[in-house]
Amino acid sequence: MATSTSIAHVESESPLRHALGIVPGVLLLAAIGYAGKFLEHFFNTYAKSHHWTFPNIEYVLWAIIIGLLISNTVGVAKVFQAGVATYEFWLKLGIVLLGARFVLADVLKLGGISLALVVIEITVSLALMTFLGRLFKLKPKLISLLAIGSSICGVSAIIAAKGAIDADDEDASFAMAAILALGALALFTFPAIAHGLHMNDVSYGLWAGLGVDNTAEATAAGALYSDAAGKVAVLAKTARNAFIGFVVLAYAIYWAGQGKAEAVTNKAAFLWRKFPKFILGFLFMSLLVGFHAFSKDQVASLGNLSKWAFLLTFAGVGLGTNFRVMSRQGLRPFIVGALGEVLIAGLTLGLVVGANRIWGL
Amino acid sequence: MPADKSSPPARSLSLDTWAVIVALALALAVKFGALKSVPW
Numbered sequence: 001m002a003t004s005t006s007i008a009h010v011e012s013e014s015p016l017r018h019a020l021g022i023v024p025g026v027l028l029l030a031a032i033g034y035a036g037k038f039l040e041h042f043f044n045t046y047a048k049s050h051h052w053t054f055p056n057i058e059y060v061l062w063a064i065i066i067g068l069l070i071s072n073t074v075g076v077a078k079v080f081q082a083g084v085a086t087y088e089f090w091l092k093l094g095i096v097l098l099g100a101r102f103v104l105a106d107v108l109k110l111g112g113i114s115l116a117l118v119v120i121e122i123t124v125s126l127a128l129m130t131f132l133g134r135l136f137k138l139k140p141k142l143i144s145l146l147a148i149g150s151s152i153c154g155v156s157a158i159i160a161a162k163g164a165i166d167a168d169d170e171d172a173s174f175a176m177a178a179i180l181a182l183g184a185l186a187l188f189t190f191p192a193i194a195h196g197l198h199m200n201d202v203s204y205g206l207w208a209g210l211g212v213d214n215t216a217e218a219t220a221a222g223a224l225y226s227d228a229a230g231k232v233a234v235l236a237k238t239a240r241n242a243f244i245g246f247v248v249l250a251y252a253i254y255w256a257g258q259g260k261a262e263a264v265t266n267k268a269a270f271l272w273r274k275f276p277k278f279i280l281g282f283l284f285m286s287l288l289v290g291f292h293a294f295s296k297d298q299v300a301s302l303g304n305l306s307k308w309a310f311l312l313t314f315a316g317v318g319l320g321t322n323f324r325v326m327s328r329q330g331l332r333p334f335i336v337g338a339l340g341e342v343l344i345a346g347l348t349l350g351l352v353v354g355a356n357r358i359w360g361l
Numbered sequence: 362m363p364a365d366k367s368s369p370p371a372r373s374l375s376l377d378t379w380a381v382i383v384a385l386a387l388a389l390a391v392k393f394g395a396l397k398s399v400p401w
Contacts, residue, residue, distance in 0.1 A: 088376060089376055089379060089380060092376060092377060092380035093380045093383055093384055095380075096380055096381055096384035097384050097387065097388075100388070276377055277375065277377035277378055277381060278377040278380045278381055280381070281377075281380065281381035281384055281385070284381075285384065285388065288388070293392065294388075294391070294392060297398060298391050298392060300398075300399075301391045301396065301397075301398055301399040302387070302388060302391055302399075304399040304400065304401040305387055305391070305396075305399050307401055308399075308401075
């Protein structure tokens with residue numbers, strides 16, 4: 001998703017040519033991801049053999065850093081762009097496969113808690129972003145896009161809403177740039193704050209899933225803390241993503257009522273069209289495991305396949321983040337986004353701490 | 362501009378649908394032994 005600011009859309013004439021066109025970029029994602037894994041192992045081994053106290057830097061962070069360095073120095077060459085843009089596919093594939101690592105009872109328990117927190121988070125985020133947007137005199141549709149992006153799922157939600165409310169390309173670019181820049185910052189700030197607060201894996205995972213907007217960055221922020229936190233972050237973020245259709249529909253109806261967007265004729269079809277279908281895949285996979293369709297080793301294999309898919313995603317997060325391109329979008333949407341995100345991060349942290357006291361996460 | 366529009370392997374199905382199809386294909390491959398013990 002972050003690719004949107006730096007990677008051009010690549011047209012192709014035939015499916016075969018399209019498939020061949022993505023190969024170099026996918027290989028680049030794999031090379032960077034594997035380099036991240038190698039560096040984690042290398043530094044850990046080196047530090048241990050020399051009796052150094054060196055913090056464990058996870059492969060996730062290495063892969064993102066290498067991607068960021070390439071994207072913000074030499075840039076992503078055209079030959080790689082189509083393949084690098086596939087990282088959202090790897091993210092969704094990883095999430096569906098991750099369903100195999102959840103027992104359905106956990107999904108229902110944590111998913112239920114997540115849903116309750118998500119409803120509060122979305123309501124407050126929408127109100128807060130609308131207030132801040134009006135305070136800073138942003139354009140009304142840009143405010144709607146920022147509110148949708150920060151309350152649900154970042155760039156996907158902005159893309160879904162853009163067509164539904166007839167927003168300008170420029171407004172969508174502004175909103176996406178703000179959400180992406182803040183997502184990149186969250187990768188470094190969320191784990192640091194959580195370590196400072198000694199949060200447990202489940203609490204932190206919930207916080208990352210609720211507080212970080214873009215699904216790829218939320219997944220990475222969770223995985224940066226621990227494997228278990230990464231799983232919970234994906235679950236919480238998935239619960240949040242499930243609301244995309246409802247919120248976009250509400251905004252579409254509002255703007256149609258203002259005479260500034262097309263009316264929604266079939267609301268059920270609209271909801272289904274906007275619903276992220278990979279969530280159904282995630283639940284189905286969890287259901288299969290619940291019915292013992294796979295042996296323990298097979299579940300471990302599916303979990304590892306999910307990790308490989310995420311590895312490509314994390315490389316893509318770095319490669320798709322170009323701060324120069326983002327800075328061209330202007331400062332005001334970024335300030336509104338930053339203010340809102342800091343407040344939302346504080347609110348979601350409070351929600352998770354409260355949930356931990358009530359339900360003992 | 363969005364990655365969603367450029368990344369699916371084919372244009373007739375959505376990215377989400379492709380992700381689910383590929384995941385199910387991998388799950389079947391693991392289930393029936395075509396993919397044995399995937400390492401990490």
